[in-house]
Amino acid sequence: MNHFIEKTFQLKDKNIEIDMDYCEEIEFKGRTSLFYRGTLAYKPEACPHCGIANNDYVIVSNGKRSSRLTLTAKSGLPAYLILAKQRFLCKACGRSFTAKTSIVNPDCYITNQVKQQIMDRATRVTCETDIAKDTFVSPNTVRRVIHETARAIRIRSTEQLPKHLSFDEFKSVKSVKAAMSFICCDTLSHKIVDVVEDRKTHSLSAYFSRFSRQARYQVQTITIDMYEPYMHLAKRWFPNAKIILDPFHLIQALNRELDRTRIRYMNEVRYKDSRLYNKLKRYWKLILKPKSDLMSTEYHRFPLFDWLTNTRSIVDYLIQHDDVLKDTYQMVHQLGDALRDRNWQRYQEILAQSRSMTLSKGLRRVLRTFRKYGEYIHNTLTHAGLSNGPIEGINNKIKLLKRNGYGYRNFSHFRDRILLMCRLYEPKNKEKDQATNLVA
Numbered sequence: 480m481n482h483f484i485e486k487t488f489q490l491k492d493k494n495i496e497i498d499m500d501y502c503e504e505i506e507f508k509g510r511t512s513l514f515y516r517g518t519l520a521y522k523p524e525a526c527p528h529c530g531i532a533n534n535d536y537v538i539v540s541n542g543k544r545s546s547r548l549t550l551t552a553k554s555g556l557p558a559y560l561i562l563a564k565q566r567f568l569c570k571a572c573g574r575s576f577t578a579k580t581s582i583v584n585p586d587c588y589i590t591n592q593v594k595q596q597i598m599d600r601a602t603r604v605t606c607e608t609d610i611a612k613d614t615f616v617s618p619n620t621v622r623r624v625i626h627e628t629a630r631a632i633r634i635r636s637t638e639q640l641p642k643h644l645s646f647d648e649f650k651s652v653k654s655v656k657a658a659m660s661f662i663c664c665d666t667l668s669h670k671i672v673d674v675v676e677d678r679k680t681h682s683l684s685a686y687f688s689r690f691s692r693q694a695r696y697q698v699q700t701i702t703i704d705m706y707e708p709y710m711h712l713a714k715r716w717f718p719n720a721k722i723i724l725d726p727f728h729l730i731q732a733l734n735r736e737l738d739r740t741r742i743r744y745m746n747e748v749r750y751k752d753s754r755l756y757n758k759l760k761r762y763w764k765l766i767l768k769p770k771s772d773l774m775s776t777e778y779h780r781f782p783l784f785d786w787l788t789n790t791r792s793i794v795d796y797l798i799q800h801d802d803v804l805k806d807t808y809q810m811v812h813q814l815g816d817a818l819r820d821r822n823w824q825r826y827q828e829i830l831a832q833s834r835s836m837t838l839s840k841g842l843r844r845v846l847r848t849f850r851k852y853g854e855y856i857h858n859t860l861t862h863a864g865l866s867n868g869p870i871e872g873i874n875n876k877i878k879l880l881k882r883n884g885y886g887y888r889n890f891s892h893f894r895d896r897i898l899l900m901c902r903l904y905e906p907k908n909k910e911k912d913q914a915t916n917l918v919a
Contacts, residue, residue, distance in 0.1 A: 487553070488550055488551065488558070488560075488592070489551075489592050490517075490560075490582055491581070491582070492519075492580045492581050492582050494519055494520065494521040494578070494580065495517050495518070495519050495562070495580060495582070496517060496518045496520075497515060497516070497517045498515070498516040498517060498518075501514075501515065501516045502514070502515055504556075507557075507559070510556075510557065511556055512556060512557045512558065512559060513553060513554075513556050513557070513558040513559070514558075514559050514560075514561060515550075515558070515559070515560045515561070516560070516561045516562075516563075517560055517561070517562050517563070518543075518562070518563045518565075519562055519563065519564045519565060519578045519580050520565040520578060521565070521578060523538055523567055523576075523578075525538075526538060526569040526571065526572060526574070526576070527576055528569065528572050528574045528576065529569060529571055529572040529574070531569065531571045531572070536570075537569065537570050537571055538567050538568070538569050538570070539567065539568055539570065540565060540566070540567060540568075541566040541567055541568035541575050542566045543563045543564060543565055543566055544563070544564050544566055544577055545561055545562065545563050545564070546561075546562050546564060546588060547559050547560075547561055547562075547588060548560045548562055548582070548583055548588055548589075548590050549588060549589050549590060549593050549615065549616060550590055550592070550593065551590075551592050551593055551596055551614075552613075552614070552615055557615035560590075562580075564577050564578045564580075565577070565578040566578075589616060589620060589624075593614055593616065594624050596614055597610060597614055597616070597620075597621055597624045597625075598624060598625075598628050598899070600613065600614070601621070601624075601625050601628075601896065601899045601900070602899055602900050603900070604876055604879045604880050604883055604900070605883065606883045606884040606885070607621045607622060607625070607884065622892065625892075625895050625896065625899060626892070626895055628895075628899060629894075629895035629896075629898050629899055630895075632898055632899075633895075633898060635672075635673065637689050637690045637691060637694065638690075638691050638693070638694055639694055640672070640690055640694045640695065640697065640698055641665035641666070641667070641668070641670075641672065641698070642667075642697060642698060642699045642700070643665065643666035643667050643698075643699060643700045643701075643702070643865060644663055644664070644665065644666060644672070644698055644700070644701045644702070644717075644720075645663065645664050645665075645666045645701075645702045645703075645867050645869065645870040646661070646662075646663055646701060646702070646703045646706075646709050646712075646713075646870075647661075647662055647703075647704065647867060647870045647871065647874060648660060648661055648662065648678045648706075649662060649874045649877050649878070650878070650881075651676070651677070651890065652881075652886070652887045652888060652889070652890050652893050653886075653888060654888055654889055654890050655676050655677060655890050656677065657676070657677030657678065657679060659677065659678050660674060660675065660676055660677060660678065660890070661674070661675040661676075661677065661678040661682075661683060662674050662675075662870065662873065662874070662877075662897075663675075664869060664870045664873060666700070666702055666865050666866075666869065666870075669869040669872075669873070670901070671873065671897070671898065671901045673686070674894045674897055674898070676890055678708070680708050680711065680712060683712050684712065684715070684716070687712070687716045688716070695716055695717050696717075696718065696719050697719075698717045698719065698720045699719070699720055699721065700720055700721045700722075700723050700858070700862060700865055701713045701717060701720045701721070701722055701723065702723040702724075702725055702865050702866060702867050703722065703723070703724065703725065703867070704724070704725050704728045704867065705724060705728055705729075705732070705848070705852070710722055710855070721858045721862070722854075722855045722858060723855065723858045723859050723862055723865055724852060724855045724856055724858075724859050725859075725866050725867035725868075726818055726819075726859055726866060727866065727867065727868070727871075728867075729818055729849075729856065729859070730815050730818055730819075732845050732848075733811045733814055733815055733842070733845060734767050734811065734815075735841075736807070736811070736839060736841040736842040736844075736845050737766065737767065737807055737808060737811040737842070738763065738766075738767060739839070739841050740803060740804050740807045740839040740841070740842070741759060741763060741766055741804060743839070744759070744800075744801045744803070744804050745759040745760060748800075754783065755797075755800065757783055758783050758784075758793075758796075758797060759797055761782065761783060762793055762794075762797065765790050765793055765794050765797075766794060766797065766798070766808065768790075769812065769815065769816070769819075770791075770812055770816070771816075773789075773790045773791040773794060774789045774790045774791060775789055775790075775791035775792070776789070777789060781793065794808075802837050803837050803838065803839055806836045806837045806838055807838050807839050807842050809836075810829070810832075810833055810836060810838060810842065811842065813829045814826065814829055814830070817829055818859075818860070821860045821861075821863050822860070823857055823860045823861065826856070826860065830846065830849065830850065833846055873901055876900060876901070877897055880896060880897070880900060881893075884896075
């Protein structure tokens with residue numbers, strides 16, 4: 480085989496000989512395509528049917544059979560190889576067979592190089608129709624390759640689980656009865672463990688019951704949001720694991736109630752003080768911003784203010800008109816700073832002071848929840864290197880995948896795409912030694 484053709488098309492079968500004098504541009508399936516010709520021939524060692532060795536010309540040539548193989552595109556044009564395969568006849572059993580090659584699977588006309596290209600593109604956030612157009616195959620071929628590849632990586636040992644797990648959910652497809660599907664990943668390596676059709680307790684119990692007791696007992700931490708069924712699930716199936724609440728969701732719960740308090744007071748003064756109403760509406764982001772990010776030294780002009788001021792003074796001006804808003808603001812940011820600094824003692828002191836402050840009803844409800852889950856929040860503050868950030872990033876990729884594909888109807892196929900996108904090419908970087916970060 481010519482070295483140039485071997486390198487160009489990655490046809491690394493020495494039994495294939497390419498016709499160097501033939502390369503035609505032909506209209507095929509409505510587009511200009513490149514066609515090459517080649518021959519596949521070799522001396523077989525034995526008959527695949529009866530197993531007799533090829534001695535004394537027991538196996539003889541018996542004509543050729545041509546096949547049109549799809550190659551990888553070149554110069555933006557689809558390429559095909561008209562491969563004439565040698566046919567053989569076994570005199571011992573009277574049966575015939577065709578020469579085989581490693582560049583394509585038996586009874587298949589899509590070369591393995593094209594399938595590899597399809598698998599590579601399927602790991603990206605790309606719809607299958609675009610993959611089919613780029614590789615010049617049908618969408619059904621793309622789905623078939625994805626299914627075959629995902630079936631190989633879907634098998635997972637039930638004797639091993641990561642030591643640190645993260646639980647979350649994402650919006651499922653219409654074929655699933657439940658609205659949300661469950662996803663689980665390794666908190667440190669960010670590799671997906673699996674995707675379950677729904678997040679109902681009985682479905683998750685049935686799934687985790689397949690893992691051995693030793694594998695489940697070796698799990699050390701489980702990071703979740705404040706979804707209570709996950710807590711019951713972790714206690715039942717992972718008794719040795721510490722439950723960690725994602726710090727982002729804790730701070731989000733505090734900021735949500737602070738913003739609701741701002742909106743309540745803003746609506747109260749809407750017709751009483753329109754200028755204050757406009758200021759509360761315009762500078763809502765400053766109220767939610769951490770105090771350390773506010774400017775208190777440099778003075779500038781800001782819209783709706785008739786004097787030079789800064790962001791810190793603006794916030795002080797907005798909250799001074801209402802005691803509930805002022806105390807809620809102080810409590811939310813003090814708790815937020817304690818959570819960000821991983822200071823458990825400071826967090827307890829601030830939580831104790833909240834009983835004597837004038838807080839909104841919503842914030843008091845959130846603080847009751849924090850007291851209820853005090854043990855889990857303590858685990859959050861003492862395990863600084865663990866959060867649900869990686870799994871939230873995976874969920875974002877899943878949303879992009881669904882949107883680019885204009886939705887998915889079949890959950891099994893959607894799951895295959897997720898596994899290909901997040902687990903086919905596993906990260907090569909070694910897991911960081913986070914022993915110093917796991918325990919504060």
